[in-house]
Amino acid sequence: xxxxxxxxxxxxxxxxxxxxxxxxxxxxxxxxxxxxxxxxxxxxxxxxxxxxxxxxxxxxxxxxxxxxxxxxxxxxxxxxx
Amino acid sequence: xxxxxxxxxxxxxxxxxxxxxxxxxxxxxxxxxxxxxxxxxxxxxxxxxxxxxxxxxxxxxxxxxxxxxxxxxxxxxxxxx
Numbered sequence: 001x002x003x004x005x006x007x008x009x010x011x012x013x014x015x016x017x018x019x020x021x022x023x024x025x026x027x028x029x030x031x032x033x034x035x036x037x038x039x040x041x042x043x044x045x046x047x048x049x050x051x052x053x054x055x056x057x058x059x060x061x062x063x064x065x066x067x068x069x070x071x072x073x074x075x076x077x078x079x080x081x
Numbered sequence: 082x083x084x085x086x087x088x089x090x091x092x093x094x095x096x097x098x099x100x101x102x103x104x105x106x107x108x109x110x111x112x113x114x115x116x117x118x119x120x121x122x123x124x125x126x127x128x129x130x131x132x133x134x135x136x137x138x139x140x141x142x143x144x145x146x147x148x149x150x151x152x153x154x155x156x157x158x159x160x161x162x
Contacts (some may be wrong), residue, residue: 032127038121
């Protein structure tokens with residue numbers, strides 16, 4: 001089973017990288033771009049076949065290593081294929 | 082309209098950051114984790130209300146700035162809300 005973890009900064013946490021992207025898009029001539037936020041995408045190949053067990057395991061990975069839960073939110077997507 | 086861009090390394094491109102995450106998960110006692118790949122997630126607020134025009138504009142942003150298309154793939158998700 002494949003898992004995709006999306007990690008993004010919580011609202012209110014400053015995101016200088018996203019701001020730099022937004023400014024550069026403006027400089028390149030892209031108009032109508034408001035806030036830009038940059039996060040992380042982590043794709044994992046798991047041996048686990050049971051979706052509930054896989055989700056629980058990936059949640060533990062996020063809490064322990066993948067996300068800094070003080071400033072980051074994470075969402076987990078599982079893909080059976 | 083909100084756009085989310087997922088940027089991930091193409092297959093075959095070395096991903097030392099993903100490898101480090103995979104090794105660390107193993108060291109922390111998580112079993113059955115195969116390949117790990119780390120990518121980027123960029124969230125954009127767009128003024129554009131038309132989905133087709135928004136997608137075209139975000140594709141141009143990816144080609145020009147957001148993704149390095151030599152080594153990275155990107156996918157675009159649009160969210161009307």
